[in-house]
Amino acid sequence: MPGLEDLYREIILDHYRSPRNRGELPPPAVRTEGHNPLCGDEIQVYLAVQNGFVSDVKISGQGCSISQSSASMMSAAVKGKPIAEVRSIVRCFKSMMTIEEDSETEAQDEKVKLGDLEALQGVVKFPVRIKCATLAWNTLLQGLDEATA
Amino acid sequence: MSTDFIKVRQDFPVLSRVINGKTLVYLDSANTSQKPRVVIDAMTAFLQHDYAPINRSGYQMASEATDLYEGARIAVAKFINAPNANEVIFTKNATEALNLIVRTWGLANLKRGDIVVLTHMEHHANMVPWHMLVAEIGIELRFIPITPDGQLDLSTLDELLIDAKVLSFTSMSNVLGTITPAKLLCDAAHRAGAIAIVDGCQSVPHMVTDIQDMGADFLAFSSHKMCGPSGLGVLWGRQQLLESMPPYMGGGNMIADVRLDGFTCAELPAKYEAGTPPITEAIGLGAAVAYLNDVGMVNVQNHETEMASYAIDQLTKRLGDDIVIHGPTNPELRGATLSFALKNIHPHDVSQILDQSNVCVRAGHHCAKPLMRLLGVNATVRASFYLYNNHQDADSLCDALEQAREFFSV
Numbered sequence: 001m002p003g004l005e006d007l008y009r010e011i012i013l014d015h016y017r018s019p020r021n022r023g024e025l026p027p028p029a030v031r032t033e034g035h036n037p038l039c040g041d042e043i044q045v046y047l048a049v050q051n052g053f054v055s056d057v058k059i060s061g062q063g064c065s066i067s068q069s070s071a072s073m074m075s076a077a078v079k080g081k082p083i084a085e086v087r088s089i090v091r092c093f094k095s096m097m098t099i100e101e102d103s104e105t106e107a108q109d110e111k112v113k114l115g116d117l118e119a120l121q122g123v124v125k126f127p128v129r130i131k132c133a134t135l136a137w138n139t140l141l142q143g144l145d146e147a148t149a
Numbered sequence: 150m151s152t153d154f155i156k157v158r159q160d161f162p163v164l165s166r167v168i169n170g171k172t173l174v175y176l177d178s179a180n181t182s183q184k185p186r187v188v189i190d191a192m193t194a195f196l197q198h199d200y201a202p203i204n205r206s207g208y209q210m211a212s213e214a215t216d217l218y219e220g221a222r223i224a225v226a227k228f229i230n231a232p233n234a235n236e237v238i239f240t241k242n243a244t245e246a247l248n249l250i251v252r253t254w255g256l257a258n259l260k261r262g263d264i265v266v267l268t269h270m271e272h273h274a275n276m277v278p279w280h281m282l283v284a285e286i287g288i289e290l291r292f293i294p295i296t297p298d299g300q301l302d303l304s305t306l307d308e309l310l311i312d313a314k315v316l317s318f319t320s321m322s323n324v325l326g327t328i329t330p331a332k333l334l335c336d337a338a339h340r341a342g343a344i345a346i347v348d349g350c351q352s353v354p355h356m357v358t359d360i361q362d363m364g365a366d367f368l369a370f371s372s373h374k375m376c377g378p379s380g381l382g383v384l385w386g387r388q389q390l391l392e393s394m395p396p397y398m399g400g401g402n403m404i405a406d407v408r409l410d411g412f413t414c415a416e417l418p419a420k421y422e423a424g425t426p427p428i429t430e431a432i433g434l435g436a437a438v439a440y441l442n443d444v445g446m447v448n449v450q451n452h453e454t455e456m457a458s459y460a461i462d463q464l465t466k467r468l469g470d471d472i473v474i475h476g477p478t479n480p481e482l483r484g485a486t487l488s489f490a491l492k493n494i495h496p497h498d499v500s501q502i503l504d505q506s507n508v509c510v511r512a513g514h515h516c517a518k519p520l521m522r523l524l525g526v527n528a529t530v531r532a533s534f535y536l537y538n539n540h541q542d543a544d545s546l547c548d549a550l551e552q553a554r555e556f557f558s559v
């Protein structure tokens with residue numbers, strides 16, 4: 001059995017205890033909501049897009065340390081970035097979170113620095129927690145689609 | 150009569166499983182229970198020596214299999230003190246049993262504006278099927294509220310039941326462990342002219358069930374929560390209700406005759422058992438019921454009251470202000486299903502740390518989201534005890550919770 005330290009890396013606990021970019025944004029920022037039907041966790045992502053950039057992002061909702069820290073790190077990683085780059089960060093993160101080996105090759109061409117986010121790699125060893133880690137990301141994707149529709 | 154619960158524990162092979170050098174502490178029986186050797190053996194023996202179809206073929210093995218299957222039905226009927234074994238219908242699970250009632254009795258007897266009363270602590274299985282009737286035919290739902298200590302608030306019961314056609318409620322909350330006053334509720338429903346449906350999923354495995362004394366019109370429960378296999382549920386209903394209702398699924402076994410221009414239904418219980426039933430599973434449930442009878446349901450309940458009492462006591466002593474236990478604190482009012490919150494640690498994280506010690510609990514909303522909203526949480530940790538659990542399991546739970554508290558504190 002993989003150890004707890006694979007899952008709960010210090011940086012994850014840090015984002016859990018002091019989450020970045022908590023709060024809400026008024027319209028016209030796009031608000032999307034994600035649910036983890038298994039555990040009832042919910043998350044709201046507020047996304048402001050200007051001139052092709054994610055100008056601001058805020059996170060609200062409740063969840064476990066993995067879902068909350070993943071959301072916090074995500075917000076830090078995408079804030080101020082051009083939309084195209086945000087989309088490739090999302091793709092890279094999601095491929096890091098998949099168990100199938102072959103999906104990695106796709107993402108390999110797309111070298112994006114995930115930085116702190118790589119701390120979440122250990123989650124893959126705990127398959128039931130993958131949904132926790134990806135909840136914010138799927139919610140962000142929805143928001144991106146709405147904001148750029 | 151005292152039961153040797155040390156021996157009971159040894160009857161469950163899986164409980165001696167060791168993972169990473171630690172034995173299993175199984176505290177998720179409200180979710181699904183473990184199986185005693187006699188159940189495993191009964192199913193294996195049937196599959197190895199006796200497997201054959203039921204009801205359809207004339208050869209000896211088929212008639213033996215039919216006898217075994219029907220024997221299980223009789224055992225289940227006796228277990229709940231049903232007046233007649235033909236009133237026991239085997240379904241896929243309790244969820245299907247509840248849906249069967251709603252789709253047959255409900256659609257035949259309810260119309261726009263009719264009132265169905267539920268409680269705020271229902272499992273989704275006793276809520277969503279009714280929501281579907283709200284959407285389809287416009288029935289109205291009312292809910293019995295809950296007191297701060299997790300009991301049903303019966304102060305407005307008679308008002309809620311005015312003009313009601315149905316009262317459908319759980320006899321024990323799968324989240325709070327609260328035992329509801331089933332007999333009183335059935336009586337109140339009948340006084341108001343409503344039928345009473347009891348979701349017995351959490352009570353039938355843990356205490357004596359006397360359906361005649363309780364006075365319900367329908368009772369639903371699942372085999373897998375009472376030492377039997379998964380894939381099988383039970384619907385009990387009063388004979389004249391079951392006879393008056395339309396059929397549920399159509400197909401083989403449920404018919405008396407089929408012509409090009411229509412069909413006639415078989416008698417009970419076949420009327421509600423379309424297709425090949427879970428034969429092996431029914432035989433497994435028969436063995437589970439015999440096993441529970443041997444232990445004695447009064448003993449089971451007493452044992453669990455003791456478990457609840459000890460666990461609440463230890464959790465409170467050892468975790469103090471860091472733990473909030475939901476539901477009644479008086480062990481006499483509850484089963485040994487304990488939902489709680491550990492301060493500042495999300496239930497998923499708690500269960501993850503507990504898993505390191507092989508302590509199996511459920512973290513989540515327990516299919517009771519309306520109740521979760523009322524408690525003001527997204528999720529709880531739930532530790533649920535059964536006849537095979539002991540004081541040491543409660544101690545292991547407390548040890549692991551202390552570890553979780555330590556791990557997450559800075």
Ligand SMILES: Cc1ncc(COP(=O)(O)O)c(C=O)c1O
Nearest residue numbers: 242243244272274323348350371
């Ligand atoms: C109170 C209650 N009702 C209904 C159900 C549904 O049972 P099943 O999933 O076996 O159909 C459960 C089990 O989770 C339950 O606890």
